[in-house]
Amino acid sequence: MSTPNQVLASAAQLHQAQLTKPQGSLGKLEELAIWFAARSNSAMPARLQPAIVVFAADHGVAAEGVSAFPAEVTGQMVANFVAGGAAISVLAREAGASLSVVDVGVASNYAVTAGSSAQLFRVPVRAGTANLRLEPAMSEQECNKAWAIGVGSAQEGLVRSKTLLIGGEMGIGNTTAAAALICALTDIDPIDIVGLGTGITAQSRENKVQVVKDALARARAAGAVTAKDWLMQVGGLEIAALAGFYTGAAEAGIPALLDGFITTAAALVAVKNKPEVADWLLASHCSDEKGHRHALAALQLEPILQLGLRLGEASGAALTLPLIQSALALHRDMATFSSAGITTK
Numbered sequence: 001m002s003t004p005n006q007v008l009a010s011a012a013q014l015h016q017a018q019l020t021k022p023q024g025s026l027g028k029l030e031e032l033a034i035w036f037a038a039r040s041n042s043a044m045p046a047r048l049q050p051a052i053v054v055f056a057a058d059h060g061v062a063a064e065g066v067s068a069f070p071a072e073v074t075g076q077m078v079a080n081f082v083a084g085g086a087a088i089s090v091l092a093r094e095a096g097a098s099l100s101v102v103d104v105g106v107a108s109n110y111a112v113t114a115g116s117s118a119q120l121f122r123v124p125v126r127a128g129t130a131n132l133r134l135e136p137a138m139s140e141q142e143c144n145k146a147w148a149i150g151v152g153s154a155q156e157g158l159v160r161s162k163t164l165l166i167g168g169e170m171g172i173g174n175t176t177a178a179a180a181l182i183c184a185l186t187d188i189d190p191i192d193i194v195g196l197g198t199g200i201t202a203q204s205r206e207n208k209v210q211v212v213k214d215a216l217a218r219a220r221a222a223g224a225v226t227a228k229d230w231l232m233q234v235g236g237l238e239i240a241a242l243a244g245f246y247t248g249a250a251e252a253g254i255p256a257l258l259d260g261f262i263t264t265a266a267a268l269v270a271v272k273n274k275p276e277v278a279d280w281l282l283a284s285h286c287s288d289e290k291g292h293r294h295a296l297a298a299l300q301l302e303p304i305l306q307l308g309l310r311l312g313e314a315s316g317a318a319l320t321l322p323l324i325q326s327a328l329a330l331h332r333d334m335a336t337f338s339s340a341g342i343t344t345k
């Protein structure tokens with residue numbers, strides 16, 4: 001596992017103090033430049049080359065009425081990503097990021113058009129998870145397979161020469177799985193974590209809280225202890241792939257930018273499994289999903305933005321890219337007090 005370089009962080013901090021601005025006046029942007037310096041082999045990090053990888057899969061728990069949309073939307077949205085019409089298609093183009101979609105378990109058939117705007121990899125581990133209220137979402141072997149696809153996605157051709165990895169997800173029903181994982185790994189009550197997902201009613205949310213409580217009780221009785229036990233019991237295939245993706249990024253020494261509620265649940269699994277992964281994670285935004293801020297706090301991460309987003313697909317992470325690139329450009333290109341001949345005392 002790579003570790004951030006504190007000597008480069010100190011050099012970057014000294015450089016920030018010499019730029020033509022009052023100390024600390026660029027706030028969080030200064031912290032970002034120093035954070036990337038420690039993780040990019042240079043006190044003056046170059047413009048980032050971001051890769052967005054959206055993992056898609058279905059959830060058996062959708063049968064419990066926990067989403068405002070039918071499960072077929074997962075596959076239909078994969079087709080939309082490939083056709084270039086989804087929010088993340090637009091935002092990836094705007095930010096100059098590559099976009100890949102990895103189907104690790106979409107249950108429905110979907111047709112993709114030729115001449116696509118995103119690369120699609122179809123590597124389904126199974127056709128969606130089982131209903132996690134009633135049985136383990138997946139077997140240990142399936143969980144490991146999805147995890148390995150995520151590791152491979154962070155370390156192979158998909159992201160070659162990229163310097164920032166962004167994981168996203170698409171999966172109807174996955175806020176239920178993510179909520180269950182966050183509750184299991186933080187010991188916070190489902191009441192404080194379960195949210196409205198795609199926009200369910202308050203009454204449906206009561207049912208969703210009960211579904212999560214039932215799933216947690218079932219998995220606990222089945223002997224779930226480790227983060228990977230919980231992942232296999234109440235997680236999802238795209239969540240397992242994302243946890244592997246963050247682990248693979250950390251192993252390769254490439255920073256990873258989190259998106260919303262579901263990606264943060266996956267990051268929590270990765271960090272509980274291997275604490276050093278935390279050194280490579282950056283939070284882009286705090287979504288409107290009820291438990292997101294608790295999950296970020298459990299990871300000791302402070303989000304850059306809070307815009308009331310609740311979309312997923314890596315959209316919040318992509319929206320943060322211009323700010324991050326600006327932070328690095330300011331760090332590289334601003335004049336120093338001495339080069340500009342500005343007096344400090």
Ligand SMILES: O=C(O)c1ccc[n+]([C@@H]2O[C@H](COP(=O)([O-])O)[C@@H](O)[C@H]2O)c1
Nearest residue numbers: 067171173175197198260261287311312
């Ligand atoms: O990223 C978030 O914070 C977020 C919050 C709410 C919903 N979502 C997206 O909505 C889908 C899951 O919502 P649901 O209601 O089907 O569980 C899934 O495709 C996610 O990408 C994403």
Ligand SMILES: Cc1cc2nc[nH]c2cc1C
Nearest residue numbers: 069073170198311312313
């Ligand atoms: C249309 C739609 C787009 C999405 N993108 C991520 N999750 C989603 C859920 C729905 C329902």
